[in-house]
Amino acid sequence: MAADLATMIGIYVYALFALGAYSFTYKDNSFFRFAEHTYVALSISYNAAVSYGYIRFTAVQPILTGKDMTFIIPLLIGALFIFFFSKKYFWLYRFPISIVTGTGMGLAMSGTISAQFLDQVIATVRMPLYVVDKILGFQAMDTLNNWLILIMVLGTLAYFFFSIPPETALGAATSKLGLIGRWTMMIAFGSAFGNTVMTRMNLFIGVYKNLLRDYTSFLGLAALILIVATLEGQRAKKAEQKA
């Protein structure tokens, strides 16, 4: 019985927040703002609690038990973050920030050159322009695809190549190749946007599916939120007219 009640409360809370968040598509209202602020507060408090638990287990316990005293150093450096709130000692806050930024940048840069730059260049250079499969023979579609990649890569590079004046013959040719690059980028942006829409739809489907598990909460709360949003909208309009 208690479990049933807990499940029911859970469904209603879920429906309230989900519909509150989506109600913004109809009109800004109190339910939306409540859902928005609660979400932000929950995220921050969850992160703080998890981080606290990790630090306590990984660093504080070894210090207290005397197993590893070296953890005192990172803990002290981390504690300097608090000086962000002090005007007088703000300079102390720069130490942890510089360590975090320096370490992060150094690590990222070292890997980026090989994994995200050289490997990509090597893969493009090695790409066969006449694809033959050992069993299936000549692969027309793969060949076409590789030619497209080559032309589009060259086009995009040409678009960002400004070193040759466009008045010269070579410059005019580069500009024309750059047009292919512009089209390539537009297609890429379009594809990215289409995928974004697909992702948002899938997120919505997940929420919608959960909402439909209980019609009473879904329809009841949806009606309540719509009424409140409409009334709030009317009140705001009147206040605006008076002003």
Added chain:
Amino acid sequence: MSFWKKLEAVDVRIIYLILWIAIGIPLLTPLYLPLSISPDTVLYYKAIEALPAGSVVVLGMDVSPAGYGGELGPQARATTYHLFTKPVKVIFLSFWETGAPLIQDVWKNQFVAGELKNKKYGEDYVNLHWIPGSETGMAAFAEDIWKTVAADYKGTKLADLPMMAKIKSINDITMLIVIETGTPGGPEYLRQWQARNRNLKMLIGSLGVSVPGNIPYVASGQYISLLRGGRGATEYQRILNIVTPTDVQSADAMTMSHVVVLVFLLVGNIGYLALKGQKGGKK
């Protein structure tokens, strides 16, 4: 006012309402719409199938609850189920604090739970939970797992987990599967893990929004393959034959949403051209 002019000024809330209705229909009654399987999903499946017995696989649950609730949850469940059907060792972990608790949620899935009965915790799979530090944490993990992770999600020391005895660094890992919402995700693993172990095979479970960003890594061979958002998850579930009626409803709703968006796109563009024609070609 012409029809197209009226359509141009349509209240956006009507479009939202149409979407609610179009997506709601298959969620109430499954339509069993057809769905083809893409080559990427087949490659993803084959890569896991080809894992030799005893391989060590890391499954990075680098997800947010929103991503998990939409596209990445089905991907994670299907991947975990597939891994549990194979004689491989699986390390679950997350560099997202929000992703770590969802590892146990994956285990609750009916298909996963069925296979989990045949596996022993600590010998066949472990859950290392959340590892902080984002990319820095990844680098530390790659260098020395035992120094980076003190214990598993229950607080059990690594020394008490038999499976971990021979797994010391990234060089002891055969495959990495990343179910990713954003940063840190695939590119960070590439920089810190694959850059250290060039033989590390990588698969990506991607949100639809991240697919264009991940494609170049598949083309270059750095990732073996990827699952493309919710659609990729559904295709994979069909290959594995672990489809429930709810999954069919979700897939149908996904198809319906795409159809509606395509219709809107077509109508919008036709309207734009018609209005342009009425104005005599002037914008």
